[in-house]
Amino acid sequence: MMKKRNFMHRFIWLVIALICVLFAIGCEGVLFPLPYRSLAPFEGKVVDADTKQPVEEAVVLGIYYFESYSIAGTSSHLKDGQEVMTDRNGEFKLPRTRRWFVLNRGYPEGKLVIFKPGYGVFPDHRKSQAVGENKGWPPPGKYIVYELPRLRTKAERKKNVRSASRYSEIPYKNIRQYWEKVNQECVNVDIPPMTMTEEERQR
Incomplete structure (x- = not known):
């Protein structure tokens, strides 16, 4: 007993x-x-803020955050990303993507970063817009027009590219095109390109 x-x-x-x-x-x-991480889909069109003409070959990067909770409060952690280039019409589509059997699983919250040499980066440049939406957290799955301001001077372009984040928490293979575009602009405006350690590149 x-x-x-x-x-x-x-x-x-x-x-x-x-x-x-x-x-x-x-x-x-x-x-x-739940055996996978589900990355929310985004779609829309990128245009010049002044002319409203499509912006071709802008890189659209979806970045995804998980929230964690503790006695100190709630904090967000960047965990994943996926990217695509705009087509000749300025349009793009990031599909819903599942990462199977990864450590952090579930439905992270996603936001967008859009970069094109010669234009203000979305959402950090003050004149960039997600038309009719909160540009900080545009709703996934909805077709949205994004406006990028053309930068007129080399000084503006230097300031803009220096503000571009590295997003080193995301595996390099998921943000390769973003890095290439940012470093292309660094060369264009005569500043050192971003660098990454071999360990970060292989992650």
Whole structure:
């Protein structure tokens, strides 16, 4: 009888411990049994803010954040990305993408970064816009027109490219075109290109 009570006692504590572990993991976006990370889709058109003409070969980078919770509050962690280039009509489509059997699973919150040499970067440049939407967090799955301001001087372009983030938390293979465009602009305006360690590049 005593052995049975001890067994039940240990079993109950094991269940409680397991629930706590699953809860903690779930707060990081890894909620079993979901076997994948789902990246939200985005689509739309990129145009010149002045002429409203399409901007071809702008890189559109979707970046995705998970939230974590602690006694200190809520914080966001950049975990993933996917990218595409605009076509001759300035249009793009980032599909819903699933990353199978990764560490952080679930539905991270996504936002967009748009970069084209000679134009203000979206969303950081004050004159860039997501027409009719909050440019900080444009709604996924909705066709939106994005306006980029053309930069007229070399000084403007230097300031703009220096403000471009590295997003080194994201695997390089997922942001390669973004890096290439940013470094192309660095060369255009005579400043050193961004660099990445070999470890970051291979991650």
